[in-house]
Amino acid sequence: MEQLTLAQILDAGLDDWRKLARALHARYLTGDFVTGLRFVTAVTEAAEAANHHPDVTLTYPAVDLALLSHDVGRLTQRDVDLARRISEIAAAQGIAADPAGPALVELALDSADIRPQSRFWSALLTGSADNVDPDEGDVIDPTGQVPLLWFQRTDAHETPRQRFHLDLWVPHDVAEERIAAAVAAGGAVVDDTERPSFVVLADPEGNRVCVCTCLDRG
Structure with missing residues (x-):
């Protein structure tokens, strides 16, 4: 399946959906839970018909969904097609989307020697040292219980410094609002x-976080 470009995704007219x-x-x-379950049941039927399945989280007030072609590790046309179908189901059931709502946290760790680090953190976070992306070394929990951990290559160093930081992925059209809110709450833009x-x-004590969007990523 051909990987879609960001421009293709943004031009697909998926008003309910955001790429993180x-x-x-x-x-x-x-x-409420009953409405959510009815919605998820209809989504399940559509997913079975398409032979393509989203990740679904059902809570009392909302249903969160994520679409990715896991067999090829990227977004393809079947993700766009199913996203469009899910939006149609929501509209037919009178369920509103919250496009500004999705968010995703990833952990980033500076490391001069990624492979030993990745196996350690994979074993600790997921119970197996083998849940490591073979190309990038990212630790990916197949159960989705812990955030993805990626490694930012750095030179070896002995001086104490911050080694971990958070990456907060938000919809590209709400990032500036989220940044402004954090600054108003006592934070500062570092870079x-x-x-x-x-x-x-940076927070008031200097701990850093990256607010990330899908835009301008080559």
Whole structure:
């Protein structure tokens, strides 16, 4: 399956959906558990018909979905097609989307020697040292219980410094609002040279976080 470009995804007219790190994400405001379950049941039927299945989280007020062609590790036309079908189901059931709602947290760790680090953290976080992306060394929990951990290559160093930081992925059209809210709450912009791809913020004690979007990522 051919990987879709970001331009193709943004031009697909998926008003309910936003691309975060890898997948398409959507949140639907079902309002109660029974409505949510009815919606998920209809989505299940559509997914079975398409032989393509989203990740689904059903909570009392909302249903969160993520779409990615897991067999090829990227977004393809079948993700766009199923996203469009799910939006149709939501509209038919009178369920509103919350496009600003999706968010995704990833962990980033500076490392001079990624492979030993990745096996350690994979064993600790997932129970197996083998849940490591063979190309990038990312630790990916197949159960989705812990955030993805990726490694930022750095030179070896002995001086104490911050080694971990959070990556917060948000919809590209709400990133500036989220950054402004964090600054108003006492944070500071440390580096915005890569905006809109990411902006580095610091909390009042200097701990850093990257606010990431899908834009301008080559």
